[in-house]
Amino acid sequence: MNTQISKWLLLAIISSSVFLSVLDIFIVNVAIPAIKTGIHGTDSDIQLVIALYLLGYATFLVTGGRAGDYFGRKRVFVVAMLLFVVISAVCGFAQTSWQLNAARFFQGVSAALMIPQGITYIQELFQGNKERVKALGIYGSVAGSASVIGQFLGGLLPEIDSFLEGWRLIFLINLPIGLAVVPMALLFLPPDDRRCCNVGFDYAGVLLLTGALVCLIYPLIRGRELDWPWWCIAMLAAGGIVLALFVRDQKQKLSTGRQRLPLLDVRLFGFRDFNIGMAIVLFYFMVQDSYFLINVVLLETGLGFSSSETGILFVFQGVGYVVASLVSLRLVPLFGKKVLQGGVLTMIITLALHIIVLNGPEVNRRLLYPVLFLYGAGCGSVLPSLLAVGLKNIPVELAGTASGTFSTFQQTAIALGIGVIGGIFFSNLGPLPDVTAYISAYRVATFTNMALLALVGLFMCLLPVEGMVRSESVTH
Template identity: 25%
Template structure:
């Protein structure tokens, strides 16, 4: 194939992968706007309402490592297409759900197939754009979509809920899947890890059950951090994850080679990604509730109310992409969380009768700037220096950190919200004011988490600019066919 044909096809493959990234990211939030309507129609309990969000991000995050390794061994294009097709079917099932159980199960199935789809897409991106300026451009596109996808989901969810039905927040994925499936067949090239490949079954079992137990334990914290069930599931999760590390250190072909996370810089990037996920998924959920439940916004207005953060991210990320080679990742990763924390702290000042433009908008602008500093930098840094054989596992870890952070964030923030709201009601505070007190507490907790992310950057993200962002990565072998 001539270079003239190969180059356009490479950018068309980026378009296909970017579309997939958009679907995966926005699906964590697109149903958020629709939750009040879905809860009313299906008679969901508050716990079921939380699990409509948690089921997706939990299953997604817990199975990402396994999905990444399957993509490496089975073939990344093949895994991409199967994951995309399954995701579309699960979305259709969710859109047609007749009760809360069916909806939660469908969301879990979406997470399962997304766990195969997402690492395959990111690994395909990594091997298609192996080095140089084109790689930076490709990751910038992924960063913009990753940064704006959650907010786009909120806006799209508002439009669909307002003018059609909450069900179309799930059914719309079928359209994206059809386009992505056709594009994937036409423009993606198959690649897989070299050498003998064998799945690490015991590693897959322990990490999946460990992460699941950990997140479920956090979800039980609403009933009390000291309850036997909460402590039991958290302890079980921690123990299984320790066992997972032991297994990975001893098997010949581990699900997650410890060398991927043992690197100080990459390990720090993964930790920061988890914090970003907790804030992006958890805090955004409660801001949406404030818009609809306290301020009385219609779904469309509630979605549009988030657009400020999206616009800021879209404007700032391209500028920061050009700035990154000049200043290096470390300053951005230290300052970004602090700017985001300032925005969240500002949002904690919301009141039941407050004005969006004075109480919310400045906080969203600051949060958008802070997140912009993190998205492209973290994703690129987390994959820098990864051997071709480990591309799928590293890509999966990037996504898993974000999703598991998000699922833990939803659970922890829910516990914080419920505790503060209950205490406010017990002191005679009216209901809307009690809701607002709970939301404010969530934003304060999220701000503290972002400050912790900045501390992680100070401790872990060390090295010269050239070490952290090498200009020429080792070429990645691509197997065609």
Template identity: 30%
Template sequence: MEHTPASAESTGSGPRSAPPTGAAHAGGRHEHRWLILAVIGIAQLMVVLDATIVNIALPSAQADLGFSDGNRQWIVTAYALAFGSLLLLGGRIADLVGRKAVFLVGLAGFAAASALGGAATSFGMLVVARALQGAFGALLAPAALSLLTTTFTDPKERAKAFGIYGAIAGVGGAVGLLLGGVLTEYLDWRWCLYVNLIFAVVAMIGGARLLHGGRPADRPRLDVPGTVLVTVGLFCIVYGFSNAETHAWGDVLTWGFLLAGGALLIVFAWWQTRAPHPLLPLRVVLDRDRGASYLAMFIAGAGMFGVFLFLTYYLQQVLRYSPVSTGVAFLPLVACMIASSIFTTNVLVPRYGAKPIVPLGMILAAAAMVWLTALDAESTYAAHVMPPTLVQGIGMGLIFATAMNLATSGIAAHDAGVASAMVNTSQQVGGSIGTALLNTLATTAAANYLVGKEPTPQVKAQAAIESYATAYWWSAAFFAIGFVVTLVLYRPGPPRHLAVVGESAVHVG
């Protein structure tokens, strides 16, 4: 048994960390902790699925509101821009104001923005609503994860909770495809937004009744220069990669924003070493396990779009699946990911640690991507599509559940919000980069295949299959890089779980 202050655990030195407060009671056990997990899970599912549920509704929304193909991407981009650029600020606001208050405000704002979008009568109104969804989602997501972190401090219960939460975060995109297909096909595209009101009301009622304030006594002050630098920097990065999906990489709006965003993030990192009250204290990211977890979320976020995005195209455009059938086709992946997440955090990580688990997940995900490159116009779901998606689900469960747990383990109460925000930021920025890169590579592959060929329907279909295979190969490359990175960075052996005993932080390992 090793007695170590939490912040010292993070950096090897530094002031003694306060134990988590507000949500931990009776030896770290909240009396309604499993109901709280249900509330947090509903809120997280709402935020994650909203990144994909609207994709299915876009053609219907476009026909209804009459906007052009060129403007269509802004329905997705507006959400990603606001969400990705404001996450770190949202996490720090949760530390400053109180996690319960920020959680409830985020829910209320997200619901209101969803109602606005569902009632949209113009393209501009819908874009504004999506941007507001992203902004309130940036408040909600880190507050939810930090509430989970401070509610579950018992190592065994924390493992179960993070297994479930990791599964929700990972499968939300697939659930969004299924739910979006059902709502669009049987009701109306507007219900892809209105459905959030149901999630939000249930979570708000539960949160108001069950949650405690969750505001640490030693509240940090807001780092205004750091906030401006990282918010604008992340905005530029997400915008640059989003712009690359529809414009050339040589377009000034692509490389210019990427260059500006990179420069601002470098200045932000420098400022964090000198700021009296840094927005993202280096003790949060310099711990090996925590830093490896953030990188794992970033890489997995980039790579998994090879499944959700291009396999969706394949099922609908090549195999001619309906939106609902496409969503159903992802259910085996969802089931495997949930089972893998829960088994990993409860059995594997406590025994072996993250070092063998996350790299194994990366290898399985990479293998699944390579397997998918064999798909062609004659492939069938049961024999050719489902087997690699089952492997993918197992691999993603190993990655997400473990990385989310270790990314927030042993964190000081006054850093819980910003540490949680880094998890979401890593996944969101990774997803934006992965989507842009894979779209560009796939489009180029299709164009190269068509050179010198008669553009018959069969040739066009084969060009599409070639583009999907290219995306799968590059996704496999992302996961292969993730294997190397996580194998090198994660500490060997079981993690040093945090328990709160009296006024000291105790690590058992």
């Protein structure tokens, strides 16, 4: 490593991983109608484009942290970034829905391998508390910026007239960024010679968790479209069995000591507040990306909005999120969970306003901008402190694995929301939907999201008033 390289430049290299991983969530959200047309896909195909990325990310996020300890953080970061670039190219040149969805799963896996290495590097490079807080703030700001940029580019790129179909550019845009970062990471990131090779890597845990989540999420998305064939029911049953086997496997490895370190520390679920926090995460994140899915399909396919106009609308939502998140992080230490409850209430009210504004083919477009801004503000009041809700009473020695479990649960909940809420929306469309059918399906799905947010508020009431602490979030 060149010792003259500033650690702030190293932070820029590290932050590229969270930028790309978050960008690829939000850039796809706005472009899904164009992707559906481009690959001649079905409704469930576009659900899987979102869900399989999140499943790959969720199931391998804890694994990514373990892999950095076991194989070396620099090696894992560089290999994962290179894989992300290669798989992005595969996504961009995919010819069928099967090719695209398989690539999206592995794109999520490569993102999950990158992210933990970057966070660990920040802890090592920035030793002073003040510098570390500043670095983590920059890292989180990069993620927030990626979500807004992704929404804008997801609307803009599909409309670009080039020798390639515009939707392919939303994946190929990763190539110049990744190819610039890989050699810089090889040259400048400090080597990691302190690999932890005395503890066995939990390959069985990874396979069991991956199998369980795929068996649960995939049939939820495909089953509706195929009229619930027997194999979908069998997969759901198998998913439950494999999940139970995973929990048993993790308990056994925990009881045998450090030589068989489990992927998930099941002791976490012995803490009441952690369980309540996971319930909040489940219901909140089921709403998060399903909101984008049903709104984008309604606006672009049902009401005829252009993808660029939709992208700009969601930029307003992203700006509302960023503004409110900055304010909420100052208010939470003073007012505790009341700030989060206020954010949830704002989200419910603004979803009702969505239904009122999106009530027919002639939509008042000017009203949509403040409505989406307010919805984003509600999200920004809740999301940055959700991690604190689940972890505030967790012992220090379990904080690392608790954070990884939180992130895994978060991404799994988003994929589940795409399957469940997306399924409700598409099942209410009918075979040949018109504008009225789109609006009716949207109302049913949005009322369901409002009910899920009401459950979030209910579970927040079960948390103690005192003890809320500030937390940073790197996802929007």
